[in-house]
Amino acid sequence: xxxxxxxxxxxxxxxxxxxxxxxxxxxxxxxxxxxxxxxxxxxxxxxxxxxxxxxxxxxxxxxxxxxxxxxxxxxxxxxxxxxxxxxxxxxxxxxxxxxxxxxxxxxxxxxxxxxxxxxxxxxxxxxxxxxxxxxxxxxxxxxxxxxxxxxxxxxxxxxxxxxxxxxxxxxxxxxxxxxxxxxxxxxxxxxx
Amino acid sequence: xxxxxxxxxxxxxxxxxxxxxxxxxxxxxxxxxxxxxxxxxxxxxxxxxxxxxxxxxxxxxxxxxxxxxxxxxxxxxxxxxxxxxxxxxxxxxxxxxxxxxxxxxxxxxxxxxxxxxxxxxxxxxxxxxxxxxxxxxxxxxxxxxxxxxxxxxxxxxxxxxxxxxxxxxxxxxxxxxxxxxxxxxxxxxxxxxxxxxxxxxxxxxxxxxxxxxxxxxxxxxxxxxxxxxxxxxxxxxxxxxxxxxxxxxxxxxxxxxxxxxxxxxxxxxxx
Numbered sequence: 001x002x003x004x005x006x007x008x009x010x011x012x013x014x015x016x017x018x019x020x021x022x023x024x025x026x027x028x029x030x031x032x033x034x035x036x037x038x039x040x041x042x043x044x045x046x047x048x049x050x051x052x053x054x055x056x057x058x059x060x061x062x063x064x065x066x067x068x069x070x071x072x073x074x075x076x077x078x079x080x081x082x083x084x085x086x087x088x089x090x091x092x093x094x095x096x097x098x099x100x101x102x103x104x105x106x107x108x109x110x111x112x113x114x115x116x117x118x119x120x121x122x123x124x125x126x127x128x129x130x131x132x133x134x135x136x137x138x139x140x141x142x143x144x145x146x147x148x149x150x151x152x153x154x155x156x157x158x159x160x161x162x163x164x165x166x167x168x169x170x171x172x173x174x175x176x177x178x179x180x181x182x183x184x185x186x187x188x189x190x191x192x
Numbered sequence: 193x194x195x196x197x198x199x200x201x202x203x204x205x206x207x208x209x210x211x212x213x214x215x216x217x218x219x220x221x222x223x224x225x226x227x228x229x230x231x232x233x234x235x236x237x238x239x240x241x242x243x244x245x246x247x248x249x250x251x252x253x254x255x256x257x258x259x260x261x262x263x264x265x266x267x268x269x270x271x272x273x274x275x276x277x278x279x280x281x282x283x284x285x286x287x288x289x290x291x292x293x294x295x296x297x298x299x300x301x302x303x304x305x306x307x308x309x310x311x312x313x314x315x316x317x318x319x320x321x322x323x324x325x326x327x328x329x330x331x332x333x334x335x336x337x338x339x340x341x342x343x344x345x346x347x348x349x350x351x352x353x354x355x356x357x358x359x360x361x362x363x364x365x366x367x368x369x370x371x372x373x374x375x376x377x378x379x380x381x382x383x384x385x386x387x388x389x390x391x392x393x394x395x396x397x398x399x400x401x402x403x404x405x406x407x408x409x410x411x412x413x414x415x416x417x418x419x420x421x422x423x424x425x426x427x428x429x430x431x432x433x434x435x436x437x438x439x440x441x442x443x444x445x446x447x448x449x450x451x452x453x454x455x456x457x458x459x460x461x462x463x
Contacts, residue, residue, distance in 0.1 A: 009310050010310075012309035012310060012451070013309070013310050013311050014307055014308070014309050014310065014311050014448045015421075015422075015425065015448060016240065016309065016425075016448050016449065016450035016451075017396065017398055017425050017426065017447045017448050017449070018240040018241045018398065018417045018422045018423075018425060018426065019240075019241050019396045019397060019398050020241065020384075020397065020398040020399040020413060020414075020416070020417075020426070021248075021251075021397075021413055021416070022384070022386075022397045023384060023399075023413075024202075024206060024332070024334065024335075025322070025330040025332035025334070025335055026322065026384065026386075026397075027332060028322060028330075028331055028332055028346065028347070028348050029320055029321065029322020029323075029347075029348040029384060029386070030320055030322070030386055055253040055254050056252075056253040056254070056257075057253050059253075061254065062202040062205070063202050063205075067395075069268065069269075069272075069273060069392045070268060071268050077267065077268060077271045078273070078274070079274050080274060081274045081275055081276040081278060081279065082276075082278060082279060083273045083274075083275065083279065083318075084275065084279040084280065084318060084350070085278060085279050085280075092273055092274065093273060094273035101202060112268075115266065115267045115268055116266070116267055118266060121266075121268075123266075123268055123269050123392050125392075125395055127397050128254055129205075129250060129254075130248070130250030130251050130252075130253070130254040131243070131251065131254050131255065132241050132242060132243055132245055132248060132251055132255070132413070132416035133239070133241035133243060133416070134395065134396060134397060135243075135256065135260070136260070136269075136393070153261075153263050153264075156261075157261075181253075181254050181255065181256060182253060182254065182255060182256055182257055183257075186256055186257060186258060187256075188258075188261060189256050189258075189260040189261070190260050190261050190262075190263045191239075191260035191261070191262055191263070192262070192263060192264075192265045192269070192393040192451055192452045
């Protein structure tokens, strides 16, 4: 991508519609085939991003919905359609996963490339029963320490906070990342 | 790294342990709204939905204790997944046609526009909806409300906004739904909406309500939104012009996805 090219639109004219919890029974409305397969599992270059969502008591959250959105391996913003009806070859960049009874989620995707020379990350959103509104966060790749050190947002955080945003590379080359809504090691959430 | 704890069965988590009375919950809601009004009067900015809202008992252990960090969106966050008509079939916008027979209940259409903070239509984006049936029962296996399931109603649909940001779907008006947040807890009738904007920052999941519902003041979820003017934005408007003679009642509900303060544009000749 070329450098960021932002246009100032002036003051907002419309008040936003507030968010509400996704509730307990979202599965029949939001779950669809291959929703967590941003790329075909085990295909060349694919990586498995897995983890779990925990509450303030350290208990897994079995009714959360995690979404990721990221660039392709070259840092291009995906414009391919079809996130809801996968054709198994178009990279749409978007995935969704409902957590298991153990709070677990898993995605098959690509390692995102650098966009604007920044440290690569997945944009992520968490929804859950008991969570009154969405939470945005980021899941950074752990591989390039220089890029992580140079990132202005990560640099603004304490080391403990930063650690909540950086995935772990497992020995088999996949990624692990837990999300904690509350408590010690509470994930850093972001707003724009 | 993997938890070795045995997770509680999700249905066991649905009932709050303390089972407060409705009067207690209503008082807690009023106190929190009063507190927000005080904080705002002192100049504090309070988000439109409160993550920490104890009357909604299951939020107690599931809300972050720190405010989200305000960040400049990175490029990827200013874009959204691209959807198109190939992602859904036209029939998925009619929740009354998914089975062989007609569902029970009051047939309604809901129509509106998806807009951004500057009133610009958000075209070609996915909206997903799900809801209880006319008796207030969800088809979800973990819903144990002893109201009848309707063999002709699932209660889930999806559609893509058109070039003007418009959407429209046909369904059955959902019934109020009992839950176990406290004793005699009932949710006002609502339809869940999942919405994509033109940027990932704009993504929202929310609920649309129906005008004049007597349960509004009693419901901790509706009241996680502390300001009345914001709660009003979640209530559809009855629109007689959308009502079809001898067929269905019509409601209008526009959705505004938020910010960010600047958006991407593609310079001309860059295609």
